[in-house]
Amino acid sequence: MTFSNDKLHRLLEMVAEAKEDLMDCDGCLEHIAHYAEVHLQGLSPREKFAEVKLHLQSCPCCKDEFEYFMQAMQTLDLE
Amino acid sequence: MVASMNWVERLNAEGETREEAISQLRVILVRGILKSFASRGVDNAFAEDIAQDALLRILNSLDSFEGRSRFTTWAMAIAVRTAVSELRRRHFRDVSLEQVIHGENNTLDLGETDVRSAEDSIDRQALYDQLREHIETDLTEKQKTVIQALLGGMPVENIADRMGTNRNAVYKMMHDARLKLKQSFESSGVSPEEIQSILAGGA
Ligand SMILES: [Zn+2]
Numbered sequence: 001m002t003f004s005n006d007k008l009h010r011l012l013e014m015v016a017e018a019k020e021d022l023m024d025c026d027g028c029l030e031h032i033a034h035y036a037e038v039h040l041q042g043l044s045p046r047e048k049f050a051e052v053k054l055h056l057q058s059c060p061c062c063k064d065e066f067e068y069f070m071q072a073m074q075t076l077d078l079e
Numbered sequence: 080m081v082a083s084m085n086w087v088e089r090l091n092a093e094g095e096t097r098e099e100a101i102s103q104l105r106v107i108l109v110r111g112i113l114k115s116f117a118s119r120g121v122d123n124a125f126a127e128d129i130a131q132d133a134l135l136r137i138l139n140s141l142d143s144f145e146g147r148s149r150f151t152t153w154a155m156a157i158a159v160r161t162a163v164s165e166l167r168r169r170h171f172r173d174v175s176l177e178q179v180i181h182g183e184n185n186t187l188d189l190g191e192t193d194v195r196s197a198e199d200s201i202d203r204q205a206l207y208d209q210l211r212e213h214i215e216t217d218l219t220e221k222q223k224t225v226i227q228a229l230l231g232g233m234p235v236e237n238i239a240d241r242m243g244t245n246r247n248a249v250y251k252m253m254h255d256a257r258l259k260l261k262q263s264f265e266s267s268g269v270s271p272e273e274i275q276s277i278l279a280g281g282a
Pocket of ligand 1: 024025026028055059061062063250
């Protein structure tokens with residue numbers, strides 16, 4: 001297996017930023033709706049949200065989905 | 080909360096009440112999908128298909144809705160994940176794991192050549208060499224495959240498909256590999272801050 005220097009560079013960034021994440025993608029989906037509502041209402045986050053936030057920082061798939069989700073949230077009536 | 084209970088009750092009901100709730104929810108989901116994926120050029124047919132798939136998932140998991148958020152927010156989260164999964168699946172349909180690992184895939188290759196080598200400092204080269212060594216000695220074969228595929232541009236979800244496993248498992252392999260490599264550097268006296276500083280061109 002060979003790695004180009006470009007790839008090693010990106011991997012080193014990922015390694016340097018790595019944090020212990022106790023959540024997985026299913027766990028993230030379970031809490032993301034609540035997280036998004038709190039996020040939009042600017043309320044103070046609870047401790048569970050620290051885990052969601054950490055997962056979003058560590059997981060490119062969930063982060064990607066969260067961005068689309070926030071767009072979709074604009075069509076929901078949150079009253 | 081009452082409104083949320085209503086949704087679950089209505090979707091769990093029978094006959095017209097249920098049908099009406101389903102069609103209302105479908106309209107909400109289609110609207111959300113069209114809005115969030117407008118930049119991806121999705122059309123009405125795509126949004127309808129996704130809403131249909133998402134509705135099935137939602138109806139099958141009504142029991143797991145715990146009312147922490149509004150029901151429609153919860154349902155929309157499921158619909159968005161369904162949509163992103165489908166878009167990823169389509170995008171990577173004809174791409175094999177081997178192609179992304181060996182960089183044979185032109186649609187993903189962003190024309191990335193090894194431009195770094197000439198300009199990289201000695202510190203940075205040493206860091207790359209050390210990383211190559213840690214990858215070789217400290218990661219499992221599966222972890223190496225996952226890391227290679229990720230760096231080749233394939234999302235976790237599609238790697239999981241190719242490896243015959245699920246997204247959670249691949250995420251965990253990536254996560255553990257990152258932490259393992261971080262520890263390996265720390266054991267050889269290189270802190271994350273030092274790595275970042277060398278990458279930024281300092282040190
Ligand atoms: Zn995730």
